[in-house]
Amino acid sequence: MAETKNRICIIGGGPAGLACAVYLEKKGYTDYVIYEKLGKVGGKAYSPRIEANGESRTFETGAIMGAITYHAVSEMEEFGGYYHKGPDFKKGEPNMRREYRSVTGEKIEPFNPKVDKSLKKTIGLIKLKMQFKKLKKLMETKYAGYDCYGHIGIAGGRYSGISKIVKNAEGTNAGEAFPNYIKGENPNLKDLALPFKEFCELNKVPEVQRIWIAPYTSFGYGFFDEIPAAYVLKYLDMTTAAEFVGLRLWTWQDGTQEIYESVNRKLMHPALLNTEVVRVERTDGKVNVTTKPSDGGETTETFDKLIVTTPLDWFARYADASDEEKALFSKIVHEKYVDFIARFEEDKGPVISGYIFENMEPRRLGHAMVYYHRWEDFGKNCPCTVYALRNHTGDPDVPYEKTLELMKEDVEKALGFPIKEVLYAQESYYCPHVAPEDYKAGWYDRLEALQGQNNTYYAGEILSFGDMEDTCAASKDIIGRFF
Numbered sequence: 001m002a003e004t005k006n007r008i009c010i011i012g013g014g015p016a017g018l019a020c021a022v023y024l025e026k027k028g029y030t031d032y033v034i035y036e037k038l039g040k041v042g043g044k045a046y047s048p049r050i051e052a053n054g055e056s057r058t059f060e061t062g063a064i065m066g067a068i069t070y071h072a073v074s075e076m077e078e079f080g081g082y083y084h085k086g087p088d089f090k091k092g093e094p095n096m097r098r099e100y101r102s103v104t105g106e107k108i109e110p111f112n113p114k115v116d117k118s119l120k121k122t123i124g125l126i127k128l129k130m131q132f133k134k135l136k137k138l139m140e141t142k143y144a145g146y147d148c149y150g151h152i153g154i155a156g157g158r159y160s161g162i163s164k165i166v167k168n169a170e171g172t173n174a175g176e177a178f179p180n181y182i183k184g185e186n187p188n189l190k191d192l193a194l195p196f197k198e199f200c201e202l203n204k205v206p207e208v209q210r211i212w213i214a215p216y217t218s219f220g221y222g223f224f225d226e227i228p229a230a231y232v233l234k235y236l237d238m239t240t241a242a243e244f245v246g247l248r249l250w251t252w253q254d255g256t257q258e259i260y261e262s263v264n265r266k267l268m269h270p271a272l273l274n275t276e277v278v279r280v281e282r283t284d285g286k287v288n289v290t291t292k293p294s295d296g297g298e299t300t301e302t303f304d305k306l307i308v309t310t311p312l313d314w315f316a317r318y319a320d321a322s323d324e325e326k327a328l329f330s331k332i333v334h335e336k337y338v339d340f341i342a343r344f345e346e347d348k349g350p351v352i353s354g355y356i357f358e359n360m361e362p363r364r365l366g367h368a369m370v371y372y373h374r375w376e377d378f379g380k381n382c383p384c385t386v387y388a389l390r391n392h393t394g395d396p397d398v399p400y401e402k403t404l405e406l407m408k409e410d411v412e413k414a415l416g417f418p419i420k421e422v423l424y425a426q427e428s429y430y431c432p433h434v435a436p437e438d439y440k441a442g443w444y445d446r447l448e449a450l451q452g453q454n455n456t457y458y459a460g461e462i463l464s465f466g467d468m469e470d471t472c473a474a475s476k477d478i479i480g481r482f483f
């Protein structure tokens with residue numbers, strides 16, 4: 001049977017699962033099914049509509065932003081016919097303006113040389129600039145090859161994957177620059193297994209953490225003393241980090257969820273919603289997948305191949321996982337990222353998004369790190385999303401309810417924005433990754449060796465990083481290499 005006639009099951013209708021379907025179609029595959037347990041696609045790209053100021057608009061409770069380096073997301077946009085706004089925002093578009101606040105609510109200007117011209121601050125900013133430049137150079141030379149998607153070979157000083165480099169830096173759409181497979185050896189890459197803090201100290205650029213922390217820790221991706229540098233620098237490679245600093249970011253008018261809703265509408269086989277995969281059995285060269293629709297009994301379908309885009313540690317619980325799968329997937333850890341959308345008392349909310357650097361440290365676990373003000377024209381009456389992390393390696397988790405309390409207190413008492421009601425609150429299984437010691441021991445090479453065994457392929461966030469771009473690109477890579 002020609003490969004393209006294979007019947008393929010995709011578990012999960014998030015960005016990774018839908019991207020798999022898009023790339024399968026591009027390769028000529030027509031017989032696939034996507035199972036999605038919820039009543040919508042998009043996974044953690046979730047953009048509910050909320051009534052505010054007499055209008056219904058989208059608010060983000062999951063993914064918000066992208067950048068010029070979002071090549072695979074651009075391909076999703078192209079497929080679905082729905083495009084981002086920015087980096088130059090017009091009136092009425094959701095933009096990315098921000099300010100910084102101290103833990104007691106005062107506005108601060110840590111990066112503005114014109115405010116507070118003290119010697120200490122001036123020297124600090126000069127150091128920061130020099131170390132940023134130094135790191136940029138190091139990443140191009142000592143760590144050449146770091147900027148491809150995925151982690152194959154890194155622990156052994158090798159790299160291979162689709163390059164992240166934007167050749168067409170003029171426009172917002174990288175277009176023909178993608179894909180571009182690169183491969184090579186560079187023993188220095190082994191340093192990327194170190195926690196980012198240690199990696200920065202080793203390379204004598206500790207100050208740069210002040211730049212990376214806002215788009216990294218406050219976005220829920222963990223703390224620099226526990227996360228391998230590989231994750232930090234693959235997500236916030238030098239180009240993406242610079243785009244963040246320069247506020248050249250993308251947002252989506254109808255929300256990030258709509259990227260995937262529009263893709264789903266154009267697929268040959270849109271995702272089967274409300275259909276949870278509850279069992280997987282792989283026998284006789286086939287894959288038997290049992291699903292349980294929310295309104296019915298279990299059914300089992302047989303496939304030639306399986307693509308898992310959902311958390312692999314969960315997969316090991318409902319599938320006939322091998323010993324190697326169980327051993328490997330038990331090493332996965334994830335962040336506990338909490339957010340809520342709050343409506344404020346009339347004319348008493350913030351007018352712009354804010355970052356609270358002091359709350360991005362483990363000693364302030366559970367406190368609000370950032371809040372997102374999406375619609376400028378709503379001024380002080382714009383509901384905002386507020387975010388906090390409640391876990392850190394070596395510390396007890398802050399309980400979920402306690403985290404919500406701390407976050408509310410921060411917003412009301414420290415920042416001075418009285419909350420009228422919380423419209424929505426959630427905790428996400430966020431940013432699955434492995435600890436530095438497992439990364440160093442070659443976790444990703446063991447995963448790569450499993451690809452295709454038992455007709456099973458693994459995609460999703462763990463493959464590269466927990467953002468929309470890396471997950472869609474990982475799907476492109478898996479379909480490109482194995483189908």
Ligand SMILES: Cc1cc2nc3c(=O)[nH]c(=O)nc-3n(C[C@H](O)[C@H](O)[C@H](O)COP(=O)(O)OP(=O)(O)OC[C@H]3O[C@@H](n4cnc5c(N)ncnc54)[C@H](O)[C@@H]3O)c2cc1C
Pocket residue numbers: 011012013014015016017035036037038041042043044045061062063064065066219275276277278309310311337339428430459460461465466467468469471
């Ligand atoms: C608060 C927050 C802010 C974020 N901000 C950004 C951002 O600004 N930019 C960015 O690029 N990314 C951001 N992200 C991350 C981004 O949303 C994720 O990385 C991306 O959605 C991951 O895609 P995925 O398909 O791998 O997983 P998911 O989005 O988690 O999708 C997995 C899907 O699988 C389904 N599923 C699970 N188990 C089963 C089962 N047994 N059977 C059937 N279906 C199942 C789930 O319901 C879900 O729909 C953010 C996420 C959150 C939560």
